[in-house]
Amino acid sequence: MKLQLALDRLTWDECFNVVDQTKESIDIIEIGTGVIKEYGMSIVREMRQQYPNHTILSDMKICDAGGHEAKQAFSSGSDITTVMAFASSLTIQDCLEVAEEYDGQIMVDLLEVKEKSTIDQLANLNVDLVSLHIGKDQQKEGVFNSSLFELLEGSSFEVSVAGGISLANIDDVVLNKPDIVIVGSAISKADSPRLAAKMIRERLTS
Numbered sequence: 001m002k003l004q005l006a007l008d009r010l011t012w013d014e015c016f017n018v019v020d021q022t023k024e025s026i027d028i029i030e031i032g033t034g035v036i037k038e039y040g041m042s043i044v045r046e047m048r049q050q051y052p053n054h055t056i057l058s059d060m061k062i063c064d065a066g067g068h069e070a071k072q073a074f075s076s077g078s079d080i081t082t083v084m085a086f087a088s089s090l091t092i093q094d095c096l097e098v099a100e101e102y103d104g105q106i107m108v109d110l111l112e113v114k115e116k117s118t119i120d121q122l123a124n125l126n127v128d129l130v131s132l133h134i135g136k137d138q139q140k141e142g143v144f145n146s147s148l149f150e151l152l153e154g155s156s157f158e159v160s161v162a163g164g165i166s167l168a169n170i171d172d173v174v175l176n177k178p179d180i181v182i183v184g185s186a187i188s189k190a191d192s193p194r195l196a197a198k199m200i201r202e203r204l205t206s
């Protein structure tokens with residue numbers, strides 16, 4: 001089980017500081033959507049340079065112009081980028097094609113997806129990695145909980161999970177054996193990101 005650190009609502013220096021503190025506990029560095037909007041692909045390139053041995057995910061949340069935006073992400077050094085499940089199948093297909101060109105991977109974000117038919121469409125497109133995700137705003141009404149896994153019953157995707165995951169709910173999440181656990185605020189806004197990441201890492205099974 002991998003740990004992905006999401007860098008959201010942080011300045012450039014804060015991003016590097018948090019990664020520096022947590023690098024031994026994390027597998028994937030996620031450069032969050034808002035951080036990319038602030039600093040563009042430069043921060044992805046710099047992260048790639050400073051952390052050559054970590055997997056880098058740029059959370060582009062692509063919803064159109066998939067080929068172009070996926071290329072922006074991969075040519076800047078990302079190993080993985082994200083596309084929204086509600087995007088056109090053509091957009092998702094274009095992202096998958098660019099990922100193949102760069103030997104990268106596409107994570108399809110299932111934010112607000114409730115229909116099993118969407119999951120079937122993604123399987124037909126040969127998507128291999130999806131993210132069960134409770135968005136930041138939606139977290140006002142409740143964070144990630146295990147019932148979300150029901151949407152993926154019977155499917156064979158690689159699964160990541162995100163949305164308000166912390167020490168308080170991680171044991172329940174881990175019981176469902178996701179491949180990647182994504183944690184943002186519970187690490188980046190902790191008094192000690194180093195300690196928070198270490199404690200969360202210890203709760204993940206191999």
Ligand SMILES: O=C([C@H](O)CO)[C@H](O)[C@H](O)COP(=O)(O)O
Nearest residue numbers: 006033162163164165183184185
């Ligand atoms: O993808 C995310 C969200 O949509 C904001 O861009 C976050 O990276 C993801 O939710 C993880 O962050 P936390 O919920 O703070 O753990």
